[in-house]
Amino acid sequence: MLSTIYALLFYVATILIVVGVALKVRKYAVTPAPLKIPTTPAPITTGGVVLRMLREVIFFESLFKSNKWIWLFGWTFHMALWLVIIRHLRYTIPGTTPFWLDFLQPFGKYAGFAMVLGLAGLWARRFLVDRVRYISSPSDHLILALLLAIGLSGLTMKFVAHTDILAVKAFMSGLWTFQINRLPTDPFILIHLALVITLMIVFPISKLLHAPGVFFSPSRNQVDNPREQRHIAPWAAELEK
């Protein structure tokens, strides 16, 4: 019974996050940027823009220039998050895992701690720095609480109260083929998965949209070549008729 509810929730959450993000991405993609507004100095070639974007999403370059503490906590959290996500593939793809995934296991294991520490640092700033306290809404606290709870419940299962991981794997990988296998019922796995489902659902209706959104930011993704190439939005071209 519980297994069925969780399975259904996973399907619903997957549809919501995929469709929700796709709709938003389509909106960003079709909305024109009427003017050339890269924050200069900006790259003057497309290749340069790709590099600028990569530096932003891999190293958080602008954030590094901006604030070393936020960078330290934020970058640690995000990089750890990716490792953790990759590590989780092991529990979600059916069958034996490819060797590179096995190779990453030990790193992923400790990334969980890095992720929690990064999140704790970010959350602390929301209380300790008067400027950041001022701009924080309840949702800004809650999203950190949510991620932290996901991380802590996960670490608890890894290091304190082990769950039946083989059963979890059977359950998760069964979902791909619409097979509902039995999910263990110890509290930590139920909490952990419920929180992940919540995260998936809020993703497309929250500031988590920064992940796809950053690629559409005109101040970062435009080439600085306005004198060489005329740039005009379709609605602005209408004005010329």
Next chain:
Amino acid sequence: MADGDTQVPQLDDPLQIPCIKPGAMEGLQPFLASPEHNKALGFPEELVPDWKEKALAKMAELAEKNRAFQVYLDICVKCGACTDKCHYFLGTADPKNMPVARQDLLRSVYRRYFTFAGKYFPWLVGARDLTKEVLDEWYSYYHQCSECRRCSVFCPYGIDTAEITMAARDILDAVGYGMKYSNEIIGKVHDVGNNLGLNPKALRATLEDLEEDIEDETGVTVRIPIDEQGADILLVTPSADFFAEPHIDGLIGYAKVFHQAGVSWTLSSYASEAANFGLFIGNYENMRLVSQRIRKAAKDLGVKRIIFGECGHAWRVAYSFLNTLAGPWDFLDPNYPVPQHILEFTWNEIQQGNLTFDKSQNDHMTLTFHDSCNVARGSRMGDMPGGQFEIPRNVIKAVCNNYVDMDRDTTHESTLCCGGGGGLLTDDLMDLRIKGASPRMTALQQTTEEHGVTHLAAICAICKTQFSKVMPKYGYDMDSIVSVHQLVSNAIILDGQETEEDATA
């Protein structure tokens, strides 16, 4: 508030972060535009009765038409990295002058009416209804942003509060709640051709006087032509260059450089203004109409090239937007970029060895350079990214012996606004202008203490006016601000010019 009442902030360091003081600048508002001014720009004459619906409709329209607006409203994570980057926050400590908080004034309303979370859980995401108080708060704080883009440099996603401010002002104008200063000036450009409302006759007389001054000073006839058919170069320059100090000395500098380079050039009385305040009010249509005047002037005069004089936001509109707003420029000479900056021209002539200088003419000054925000973060000069920083410095160093830079955290792309940009250069905002200038002034004071800097050079008409007004509050003479081409003008040796050596030899 009269400027005499302003508490001039005392900072130990240009970027010293204050503790927040909620409400510190509450209620500061520029004068409202009069009905005639609004009408002339195609806006409702005064606040319309159904302003709420109209404002929300405009917001929806902008989200459809402008990706930056849409994306920036959605993706801010409230990380706080921008909170200490705005000179108005550093100077006033009002938390609503922190870039993200300024965006939130509008984002909170966007969330309430256009997002799932804000519609059903407003308290959770800080969403709020659009009320008259909110509208007034917009009017106040969106006129405490100089659209300088400093915040955008430091945001991990490049979120540019200037884009939000422009959108907010566009919304305010759409409901008949625009500001006097900008709207009145744009009206003058539409009517007369320049911000000052100088008519062609007065302009011609002014230029003739200037020609006489140059001849008296140098013994050489240097022309400042206007409306000359068939000239090669159209010079478009801010109208402040025609009469304000130190701007006018810059204009003399351009004329001398053109003279010495031996090119034919002209001003236009129809397009006698480089400034484009359509940018400040975020209104594409007005910005386009103002730009179209330049296209018409270039066609009517049959020029081959367009060069812009020293003006910050004008150069942003020219460099980044002119091709969009008034192009394509296929009728001009394809061997030159359209448009060019006067500094690109002068630097090129210097590199070719076409100009000779007596640098000692500037020896009574020790200089530093103020990167104007719109040039630094919204445009480029030359072929390489960052040319907008190198070329002005190269020119200054070519004509002056004593030059030092200010703290690197306050120059180049991290430059601090003069405090008067973005349509705030009006006496009704003097309190804000003085406070907003304090980070820049503090960086300048440091160079004065450490290196004996006496003068600040700039390439923006607004910066120059703002500094000549606020520098006295910070212990400098009002003529401590100079035009870059004023320095060129001081040092350049024209063919046939009587130099001091000639006189003594």
